[in-house]
Amino acid sequence: MSVTGARGTVAARNPGRLESGAVLVADELVRPGGAAVECRAAALLAGTLRRQGAATVRGPLHLDADADAGEAGALAAVLPASGGGLTGLGAAAADGDRAGRTAVRAALAAWLSVAGPREVVLAAPRSFCAGVERAIEIVEYALEQRAGPVHVRKQIVHNTHVVADLEARGAVFVDELDEVPDGATVVFSAHGVSPAVHAEAERRGLEVIDATCPLVTKVHAEARRFAARGDTVVLIGHAGHEEVEGTLGEAPDRTVLVETPADVEGLRVGDPERVSYLTQTTLAVDETAEVVDALRARFPAVRGPASDDICYATTNRQDALKAIAEEADLVLVVGSANSSNSVRLAELARRSGAPGHLVDDVGGIRPEWLAGARRIGLTAGASAPPHLVGAVVAALSGLGPVTVTEHETARETIRFTLPPAVRPSS
Ligand code: SF4
Incomplete structure (x- = not known):
């Protein structure tokens, strides 16, 4: 069997210790002589197999010089890689697992069909931005410095990997403050919270560590300032987003939320001469400009923030x-x-x-x-x-x-x- 530079599949030796329904995705292919080829695309193959319902495990897979690739439940391929090297791709289903074997064949064929050089x-x-780095560091320091549990209200930043990592290191993520025991430590997420949440934490005697991004805090300050001068504050943002909930809470009676130019058409304000706008920090720059243009067309006296709220x-x-x-x-x-x-x-x-x-x-x-x-x-x-x-x-x-x-x-x-x-x- 020669596999150097091959793109077709060759049979591999089924490890025989797989549970039915589980599929081994190769981290490396071990040739009959013992030399190994790294499988750098293993995570791609594993993702496809998981979407097909397979439970995946990772490990080495041994190429089999004698087996027939047409029959095998364990298949592998060796491809040319950067710098004249080789890279492998392989997976194996448990003995007798027909569905697993079909899944292995289909997934391997799908990835081999798109193999080739790329830029x-x-x-x-x-x-990461500065606000996210700061928020993560705050939780890390809190975990290091506090003896008791560190609760975090909402996802500290919107990323499943960041949250899972901090959770594994001891952070306790909660949705609302009623899940935090009286007197305990709670970190507020980078997206900010409304004054009502701050007040509730104070009433409960919680130790608050505020990881709100300073650029979100700036928008909150603008909301208070614009509302205090008697304006209707038009907040451009996405309904239900935590940052929007927090900003709306600064002046709930004076703030209205719009998402699109069409929303601007339907706005009712007390005094068209006294309208200000703010934006969520993470919007699309071009789409937001369209909403601001619609506001200017409808309320020529509209005032905005001194510098853009969409952050750097x-x-x-x-x-x-x-x-x-x-x-x-x-x-x-x-x-x-x-x-x-x-x-x-x-x-x-x-x-x-x-x-x-x-x-x-x-x-x-x-x-x-x-x-x-x-x-x-x-x-x-x-x-x-x-x-x-x-x-x-x-x-x-x-x-x-x-x-x-x-x-x-x-x-x-x-x-x-x-x-x-x-x-x-x-
Ligand atoms: S406001 Fe901007 S800088 Fe701050 S956390 Fe959000 S994305 Fe990052």
């Missing part, structure tokens, strides 16, 4: 994405589905003409997206950890040689100081 263009800036990180990530999307066959955005700025990035990619997909991590990538996609634009929302982007690049390099370039449109140097409650003494 990955990274957008820069991407991934959101703006920079959208500009960086636009710079790469037009030339890309496919854009992948790493981020969670409830992350507003990540969702906006995927939408922006599609408006720029490239198929754009949001994935929580590498396991969410589907083989059909890669068909014909030789140039892939890659970015991540402000709440998505940078290592997840690295994992996507590594996995793509398991399908063939990959060249990686970065297109930088801005350099970010902003850092926010930690609140006194957790600031380490220097």
